[in-house]
Amino acid sequence: MNWKTFLAMLHRDAHVARRNFVTLLLQTLFQPMLLVFVFGRVMTSSGLITPAYKSMLLPGIIAIAMLLSGVWSVAMPLVSEFQFTKEIEDRLLAPMEIEWVAVEKVVAGMLQAIAAGAVVIPTAWLVMGRGVELSFASPLEFAGLVILVSCLAASVGLVLGTTVGQGQIGLMFSLVIAPMIFFGCAYYPWSALETFPILQKVVLVNPMVYASEGFRSTLVPRFPHLPKGGIWAALLFFDVFFLSFGLRQFRRKAIL
Amino acid sequence: MAIGITAKDLRKTYTSPPPTAAGGRGFGARAGRRGPKPKYEVRALDSLSLEVAAGEIFGLLGPNGAGKSTTVGVLTTRVRPTSGQAWIGSHDVWRESVAVKRLIGVVPQRPNLDLALTAREVLTFHGAYFGVSAAERTRRAQDLLERFQLTDRADQLLLGFSGGMLQRLSIARAMMHEPKVLFLDEPSAGLDPQTRLLLWDLVRRDNERGTTILLTTHNMEEADALCSRVAIVDHGRLIALGTPQELKRSVPGGFLVRVHLDAFPSGLLDRFEKIAGVTEVRAAAGEGSVDLYADRGGALVPEIARLASEASVEIRDMRISEPSLENLFLHHTGRSLRD
Numbered sequence: 263m264n265w266k267t268f269l270a271m272l273h274r275d276a277h278v279a280r281r282n283f284v285t286l287l288l289q290t291l292f293q294p295m296l297l298v299f300v301f302g303r304v305m306t307s308s309g310l311i312t313p314a315y316k317s318m319l320l321p322g323i324i325a326i327a328m329l330l331s332g333v334w335s336v337a338m339p340l341v342s343e344f345q346f347t348k349e350i351e352d353r354l355l356a357p358m359e360i361e362w363v364a365v366e367k368v369v370a371g372m373l374q375a376i377a378a379g380a381v382v383i384p385t386a387w388l389v390m391g392r393g394v395e396l397s398f399a400s401p402l403e404f405a406g407l408v409i410l411v412s413c414l415a416a417s418v419g420l421v422l423g424t425t426v427g428q429g430q431i432g433l434m435f436s437l438v439i440a441p442m443i444f445f446g447c448a449y450y451p452w453s454a455l456e457t458f459p460i461l462q463k464v465v466l467v468n469p470m471v472y473a474s475e476g477f478r479s480t481l482v483p484r485f486p487h488l489p490k491g492g493i494w495a496a497l498l499f500f501d502v503f504f505l506s507f508g509l510r511q512f513r514r515k516a517i518l
Numbered sequence: 519m520a521i522g523i524t525a526k527d528l529r530k531t532y533t534s535p536p537p538t539a540a541g542g543r544g545f546g547a548r549a550g551r552r553g554p555k556p557k558y559e560v561r562a563l564d565s566l567s568l569e570v571a572a573g574e575i576f577g578l579l580g581p582n583g584a585g586k587s588t589t590v591g592v593l594t595t596r597v598r599p600t601s602g603q604a605w606i607g608s609h610d611v612w613r614e615s616v617a618v619k620r621l622i623g624v625v626p627q628r629p630n631l632d633l634a635l636t637a638r639e640v641l642t643f644h645g646a647y648f649g650v651s652a653a654e655r656t657r658r659a660q661d662l663l664e665r666f667q668l669t670d671r672a673d674q675l676l677l678g679f680s681g682g683m684l685q686r687l688s689i690a691r692a693m694m695h696e697p698k699v700l701f702l703d704e705p706s707a708g709l710d711p712q713t714r715l716l717l718w719d720l721v722r723r724d725n726e727r728g729t730t731i732l733l734t735t736h737n738m739e740e741a742d743a744l745c746s747r748v749a750i751v752d753h754g755r756l757i758a759l760g761t762p763q764e765l766k767r768s769v770p771g772g773f774l775v776r777v778h779l780d781a782f783p784s785g786l787l788d789r790f791e792k793i794a795g796v797t798e799v800r801a802a803a804g805e806g807s808v809d810l811y812a813d814r815g816g817a818l819v820p821e822i823a824r825l826a827s828e829a830s831v832e833i834r835d836m837r838i839s840e841p842s843l844e845n846l847f848l849h850h851t852g853r854s855l856r857d
Contacts, residue, residue, distance in 0.1 A: 264616070270646035277643075278634040348630035352691070354596065356647035357620040518532070518597045 267358040268366055275370040279335075290331040290378040294323050295389060301449065302390035313393045318485050320386055320394060321477030322448030325411060327382040329446075329470060332375030332415020333422065333439060336367050340423025341431060344515050354516050364420060364512040368505065371416030376408055396481045403480045410497040411473045417501060418469070420508030424515050446470025451478060453486040469500040520572035520728045521607035521621065521698050523593060528602035530563040530588050530754070562588040563599070564754035570732055570747075575725050577745035578734040579847070585754035586734035587627060590703050593732070594624045606699055620648070623692030627703040629684040631676055637687055638663065638672045641694050648695035655694070662690040665720065682713040689717065693724060700724060702733040706740055718744055738844045750847055757850045765846050773815040774845045777822060778807045778835035786829045793821050802852065806834070811849070815840065 279286060302319050305311040343350040353363050387394055398404060426434045445465045447455075452475055455462035465471050472493045479487040487493075562585045570576040578586045591597030593604050595615040604611040606618045632640050638659055645655030663672045666686040676684065685705070692700060702721065706714045721744060725731050735741050741748045742762045750758040750765070758765055766772065779786075782801065790810060791799045795818065798811040812818055815838040826833050839845050 264649075266649040267647050270643065270649075273646065274632075274635075274643045277639070281634070347633055348626070348628065349632050349634075351596070351624075351626060351630045352632060352644060353647065355594065355619055355622075355624055357616050357649075358647075359616060516596075518591060 263362065264358040267356050268362055271353060271356070271363070271366045272370060275366075276373075279370075279374065286331075286335075286374070287381070289334065290327055290374075291381060291385060293330065294327045294382055295385060297326070297449075298323055298386045298389045302386070302394075306390075306393075316390045316394045317396065317482045318451065318478070319449065320383070320390070320396060321481045322446075322474045323386050324379050324382055324477050324481075325446065325470065325473035326443055326448050328375040328379045328408075328411050329415045329418075329443070329473060330439070331378035332371045332412055333419040335374040336371035336416050336419025337423035337426070337434075338431070340367065340420070341426060341428060344424070345428045350516070360513065360516045361509050363516070364509050367423075368413070368416040368420055368508075371419050372409070372412040375412035375415045379408060379412070397483065398481070400480055404477075406494075407476045407480060407497070410494070410501055411476065413501045414469055414473060414497060414504065417504035417508050421504050421511060424508060424511035442468055442470045447474045451475070451486050452488055466496075469496070469504075472496040472500070520730055522572040522574075522730060523568065523570035523576075523604070523606055523699060523732060525566060525568040525589070525593065525604040526602055528563045528566045528589065528592055528604060529600045530561075530585075530592065530597060531600045532560045532562055533558060562754050563592070563602075565602070566751065566754060566756055568749060568756070570730060573725070573728055573730055574746045575721070575731045575733070575744050577741040577748040578732065578751055579736065579738060579741045579748050580734075580751040581736055581847075584751045586736075586751060587703055588754070589751070590624070590701050590732070590734060594622055594701055595619060620695075621698045623695065623697030623700045625685075625688050625692045625700070625702045625705055627707065629681075629688045631684060631687060631691070633676050636673050636675055637668055637679075640676070640687060640691055644691045644694045650695060658694060658696075662693060666690045667716070682709050685709060686713070686717070689720065697729065699730045699732070702731065704734055704736070706735070706737065714740075738847070750850065752847075752851050758846065769811065769846045769849050772840075772845075773812050774839045774848065775810040775812060775815060775818055775822070776807055776835075776837045776839075777810065777826075777833060778805075779826065780806070780832045780834060782808070783829050783831060786825065786831065789825050789829075790822065793818060793825075800852075809848070811845075 298319070301311070302316045306313050306316055340350070350363070354360050356363070422434055422438065445468055447465065448470070452462070452465070452471060455465065472488070475488045476493045476497060478485055479490050479493060566585065566589060568589075578589060580586050588597055592599045593606070593611060595611055595618055598612070606621050609617045609621070611618050632643070635643060641659035641662060642655045645658060650658065663669045666689070668683060668687060668690070671679065671683065676687070679687070685708075689702070689705065705721070706717055709717065718740070721731060721733070733744065745762060747759065747761055748765060749756055758768065760768070787799050787801055787808065790796060790808065793810075793812075795814045796810050796812045800809045802809065810818065810822070819836065822836070823833060
C-alpha cells in the first residue's frame, strides 16, 4: 500500500471539492432544505402536522443529505470518468494497487457525506424554528453511526458509478435513489408502516431504513425505532456488501 | 540506466467490446434486445512477441484495429492478456504491476486529462501521485510547461484548450515522474504539421536522456522519422520487424507501381513481369488493379502504357510510390495502411 499516492489523490479530490464549494453546497443542501421547510415549517406551523414531527423528521433529513451527497460525489465522477472523459486512467496508472483508487474514492465520498451531514443539522435546525429537540447524549454512538452511514452512501455510489451506463444516470436517480429515500423511513418511523405489513417487511432490504432509524435511535430515542443491535448489524452488513461488490465492479471496469 | 520491454506470446481475446482506443465503443442501447445476446469475441492479439531494447525508439505500425492499442494496454497494466507474459525491465507487468507503473509513462490515444484541474495542477498532482516532493514537482511542472509551450495557459482549466495543447499536456504529464519507458499511443493523430514537428523533437530529446520509447502509429512518415526499429502488426500478429531502412529494402524492388485497368486479358500480366526492372507482379482483380514491384518507378510508365495499348486495354489510373513502409505494409498484407 502506497500512502503517499493515496493521500495525493485525496488531496486532489479535496482541492476540486474546494474549488466547487458553492455548487456542492447547493447540490447537497437545497433539496433537504426544501423538505425541511415544507414539512418542518409550513405543515407544522399550519397545524396539519404536530410540532413534535420536527424532531422526528430531522434524523431522516440528515440521513437523506448524507446519502445523496455520498452517492452523488462517488457515482457521478466515476460514470463520466470511466465512460467518457477517461480521466480515471491517470489514477489507475499511479503506483498503487487499483483497488486503492476505489477505496480513495469511497473515503473522499465519506468525507463529503459527513460534511453534508454537518452542514444540514444546524441549517435544518434554523429553518424549522423552535421545537426541535435532539439529544446528543451518546456522542460516540452518533459518531459511529455517521461513519457507517457515510460509508454506506459512498459504497452505494461506488456500485452505481461502476455499474450504471452514461445514458442511465437519470434513470438511476428516479428508479434507485428516489425509492430508497421515499421508502427509507426518513419522513416517518419504520413503526408507522404497521398498517402496511407487507411493505413494512419489504422495506427492510433498503439500507436507507437503517440510516434513518439509526439516527433516530440516538438523536431522538423517545420516538419509536428499530432495535439498535439490528440497526448496527444491518448497517455493517450493507457496508461490507456494497463495498466489496463495488470494488469487484471497479476492478472489472478498470482492467480490460 | 535505460531498460527494455519484452513481450512473449501475448494473446488477447475480448469477450466484451474493447475500449474506444482499441476498437470504438459507442454509447446507447444495444440494437435488437430480443433473443440471446450474441456472443462477442474479438481476437485483438494473436501470439505477439516483441523485444524492445533499452534506450531505443520502437514503433508499432499498423492500421486501425491491428492490436496496437491493446499491446500498449497490456504492457501498461491496463489490459489483462488472455495468455502470454510481458516484462518492463525485469518486472513482470502482471505480477508486479505497481513496480511497473512506477517505471512507465503513458500517453493515451485520446487525451484523458483531469478536467477539474488547471494545466499546472494536472502536472503537479500527477507528480504527487508518484511521490515527487512538493518543491521538485513545482520545478518540474514549470520546466515542462515551458518546454511544451504551455506557460501562457498554465493556470487555466483545460476546458478551452485545443486538441494540440491537450496532447502536449498529456505528454508533459507522462514525463512528469521521469519514467524509464514512455508509451505513446498514436501521439500525433489529429495534430497540425507544426505541432507534430515539435512533438517529434520533444520525443527525440527525451529519448536522448535515456528513456526507452514505444510509440504506435499508422503514419509511416512518423515511424520513418522517429523510430530506430519498427514492427509492423496486423490482426494482432507481427508481420515484419527491422529498422525502417531494412524494412523498406525488404520490399521487392522497392518501388511500387499500381495500375488500374479496365480489363485483364490473359498474358498481359506475364508481359508486365518481363519488363526490365520489375521483380514481382500481383493482380488484385477485385479492385481492378495490378501492383508492379520494381527497382525503378517513372521509367516503367511508357513500357506499361505500350503493353496495355497493344492488348487493347485502357489504363484508368497509374500511381507510383517510392520505397516506403506503406509499400511494405501493402506487400505483406495486400491492404493499405489507411484501409
